[in-house]
Amino acid sequence: MKKTARKFLSFAAVLLTFLAAPAEGIRGGQAFPKRIISLAPHITRGLFALGAGDRVVGVTTYCNYPPEAKKKEKVGSLLEFSAEKIVALKPDIIFATEEGNPPQVLSRLKSLGLNVYVFGKTESFGGASAQFRALGNMVGKEKAAEKILKKIEKRRLKIIKKAEKLDKVKVFYQLGTNPVITAGQDTFIDEFISVCGGTNIAHNVKNRYARYSREEVVRQDPDVIIIVDMGKETGQEKKNWARFSQMSAVKNNRISVVSADLACSPAPVALIEGLEEIAKCVHPEAFE
Incomplete structure (x- = not known):
């Protein structure tokens, strides 16, 4: 009975560790990314809103908000990127989007051993909020994300x-x-x-x-x-x-x-x- 209990507790511990993991795409040994590249303006905006702007090391030429984003290293446009520049920035993770970034370009980045997380299509306000919440979880800003979304939902309901x-x-x-x-x-x-x-x-x-x-x-x-x-x-x-x-x-x-x-x-x-x-x-x- 005790052996069964120990096995269950061990399994539960592993399961909780898995469920608590930030998300697919985060490097195994590193809880939260310290060097982030954003390949979409709305992701860049979200990262700064969450208070993770200081960890952003690269953005696109279209990432113009907030003003601080303009000072970040530019790695390309939404459709074309400099793989050499991206590799040189040594990102822990690259955030991209299914609708905004060409799949062949993202595949090339992955083939170089880079950690790329691709957000899916955004079809509703609820979907956008879910992605923002996921972004917060992946960069260790869950509480900040929930606080922001709570205020936004209040304005939306009004x-x-x-x-x-x-x-x-x-x-x-x-x-x-x-x-x-x-x-x-x-x-x-x-x-x-x-x-x-x-x-x-x-x-x-x-x-x-x-x-x-x-x-x-x-x-x-x-x-x-x-x-x-x-x-x-x-x-x-x-x-x-x-x-x-x-x-x-x-x-x-x-x-x-x-x-x-x-x-x-x-x-x-x-x-x-x-x-x-x-x-x-x-x-x-x-x-x-």
Whole structure:
């Protein structure tokens, strides 16, 4: 009986050790990584928000927030990286994303013996929060992650509660031009539009992100058009839509521009600000 008990306790100890491990991708002998490379802007933002920015040794050229991230060594863009520079930085772990980084590039990094952890697709606010929580666990910042997520959820629920009392308005969300790109179902953008009291006219497109013709937008006659800031092209896009004077969004001057950093970054610390910005576009009378 005692021998059985000892075996059970030994098994339990091993199981607890396994469950307490940070996650797949962390080096066996090192509890938490001290040298981190981030290959995605939202991961970089998340690491700094968690208080692990001092451990980041390399980032992409697109990692521009917070300002401190700009001072970090640049290892490449989202699609191409300098393997030599990455190896020279001696990272304990490299954080990448399934949607943002090419699999062949990540495979090459792994073939060099580098420790690469790839986050999956982000399809909802809940998914983004789960990834942020996982990131916190992997860098030893679980409590910080939970504290941040608790505050974010409070802000999110405040928007939901207010939007529940509002009439639904039709929304078109533009992510790109030439061709026009929008977001469909199974995206946090689609979820945000609904949460804010809107109906995404492109909800039923086949792909999560897809081309959408201007003619179809005109036919659907949205009450609101939201354009993600595209720099110099943004002003021209507003003029392009203004040509369709019969559309409700044009007649009522309901074409808005939102920050790409906030509205397209799957980091909860940015998403909540993006959600609040979208809410002001969809129902300015309630959220201004």
